[in-house]
Amino acid sequence: MAGPQSACARCPKVLGASCCEVKPHEQLATLTWADVERVEAETGQRAAQFSEWEWLDAEHARAWLDVHPAYAAYLGPAPRRLTLRVVDGACALLVRGEGCSLGEEARPTACRIYPFDVTEGLLQVERFGDVVEARRQVEQVAAHACLAVEEAVSFESLHRAFGTTAAKVGALVERLRAEIADHARRERGAKSRSR
Ligand code: SF4
Numbered sequence: 053m054a055g056p057q058s059a060c061a062r063c064p065k066v067l068g069a070s071c072c073e074v075k076p077h078e079q080l081a082t083l084t085w086a087d088v089e090r091v092e093a094e095t096g097q098r099a100a101q102f103s104e105w106e107w108l109d110a111e112h113a114r115a116w117l118d119v120h121p122a123y124a125a126y127l128g129p130a131p132r133r134l135t136l137r138v139v140d141g142a143c144a145l146l147v148r149g150e151g152c153s154l155g156e157e158a159r160p161t162a163c164r165i166y167p168f169d170v171t172e173g174l175l176q177v178e179r180f181g182d183v184v185e186a187r188r189q190v191e192q193v194a195a196h197a198c199l200a201v202e203e204a205v206s207f208e209s210l211h212r213a214f215g216t217t218a219a220k221v222g223a224l225v226e227r228l229r230a231e232i233a234d235h236a237r238r239e240r241g242a243k244s245r246s247r
C-alpha cells in the first residue's frame with residue numbers, strides 16, 4: 053500500500069528492506085487480471101515485463117491458501133499465482149530510493165491494502181514494538197515487518213499515517229474480492245487471455 057513518505061522512505065534503511073523487496077525465496081503481492089490491465093494502461097508495458105507466474109504444487113497451494121484465505125477462489129484449473137516480477141531482489145515497478153513508479157490508482161489492489169488485512173482490524177505483518185527486533189526478524193526472514201506499523205500507536209493513527217480510513221480500506225477489500233472473483237472466472241476460461 054502507498055505509505056507515508058516518511059515511513060516508506062525510511063523503511064529500507066531502518067528495517068533493511070521495504071515491502072516492495074524480497075529475499076531470494078520470497079514472492080511479492082498476488083495480482084489479478086484487473087491489476088495487470090491497470091498497470092499495462094498506465095505504463096504501456098506488456099504484462100510479462102512486470103509480472104510473472106508462480107506455479108504451485110498441491111502442498112504449496114494449500115499452504116498459500118492457509119495464509120491467504122481471501123484467495124480461496126483465485127486458483128483455476130492451472131495452479132498458478134500471478135505475481136509481480138522480481139528484478140534484482142525488488143518489484144520490477146519499484147524505483148529504488150523513490151518508491152513505487154505507479155500512481156496510486158494504478159497500483160495493484162493488494163499493494164494498496166497493505167499492511168492492512170482483508171479482515172478488518174488485522175494486519176498482514178506482526179508488530180514487534182521495537183524496530184531493532186523488527187529488523188532482526190526481517191533479516192532472519194522470520195517475519196514481515198512494516199516501519200509504519202512499528203511507529204503507529206493505534207489503528208487510527210496507522211490509518212492516518214497512510215492517509216486513509218477504515219472505510220477506505222474496507223472499500224479496497226471489497227474491490228479485491230470482486231477482482232479475485234473476476235480473475236477466477238477468466239482463469240476457468242470464460243474470458244481467458246494469454247500473455
Ligand atoms: S513495509 Fe510499511 S513502511 Fe515499509 S515501505 Fe511497506 S508500507 Fe511503507
Ligand code: SF4
Pocket residue numbers: 053054071072080081136143144145146147151152153154159160163
Ligand atoms: S507495484 Fe508498487 S507498491 Fe506494489 S510491490 Fe511493486 S513497487 Fe511496491
